[in-house]
Amino acid sequence: MTLKTSSLTTDRIKLPFYFNANKMFEEFNQLKPDGFEYYSVIPLRSPAHLVDPSLPFPPPADDYADGSWTDWLDTQELQNSPYLLSVVDEFRKHTKVTLVRLLRLAAGAEVQEHTDPTLGLEIDRSVIRLTIPITHNDQVNFYLNKTVVPMQPGECWYLKLTDPHAITNHSTTERVNMTIDMIPNDWIKNTIRDSQ
Template sequence: MTQQETPKTKNNDRIKLPFVFDTAKMIAECDILKLEQFEYYSVIPLRSPAHIVDPSLPFPPPADDYADGSWTDWLDTPQLQKSPYLMSVIDYFRKNTEVTLVRLLRLAPDSMIKEHTDPTLALEIEKSVIRLTIPILNNDKVTFYLNDTPVPMQPGECWYLRLSDPHKVTNLGETERINLTLDIVPNAWVRKMIADSQVSIE
């Protein structure tokens, strides 16, 4: 990970955080983990609910609110345990806050994710987690739209996106797109990191 200067953003629906991760190392580990075949959209879990990682553990009791991740314990998956660099990326955040769901998200060539919202994934939502996105593999025909405007995410960068707002993804290229996403608890450290990274453009 290396530090970058504070980026600029028009509003707080997208904030580029001031560091970048090693895409070559992430791609190498993704290649090892790859599914044999995939169509459209697929997921490789790196942190999941404990009872999914270890089926011998009891299913957690029903919760009134699943938004903040406290409804279950979370464990690293076998896929993460054999991916030392991806583990170091996650460790950077979990030494400062709780990390819940972590996944590699893959979008096939010539595919799209239709516009939708994730109602609980926003800093403004009380008792919720937020999602950080780190692009790993991209092409110049991949576009992530948030509130109908593209987010210029580049491989290795780390972004906070307010996903309670409408968003969609198009991959019109000939290669797959892979993102690493981390759901984290927005404690004081996280809020300061995001606030310090935000510079408004009037």
């Protein structure tokens, strides 16, 4: 059965996966650099030529949106993080996982409202991005269409990021999320649909 995008009735869906945020945070702490600007990224899965410079740069593509323009490899950071690797493996046993990152937002920082035009199921050639919060603070808010998404550590969410979204961190600690991008297939589409 193929997902009909019109069957989605909300811009945010909590999926039936739960991960150990404490283990994720322990491994994040081993990877994070000491100094960083307001926002930093630790790549865990990246285009193959960025992970292994001996590989050729991929040829130009007509459309980069769906992640099929290159091969993707685990970075050394992911290979050295057994629990984070198990989280990625949970999804790649079902579909092709492309970009995976740890996203770190400094205390007191904000991400201005924006849209990501290729991160929604309603787009023909798109990537599905799942978000797993690793840390939580009541003063950290992820806004989607001007309303807060009540994400908790270890939960896994599909968010319609083609819609306007923003993040505020009014706390005194950093906020850390993991994002996992994947090529849409019937398994993940139906998981999202059935989780509404």
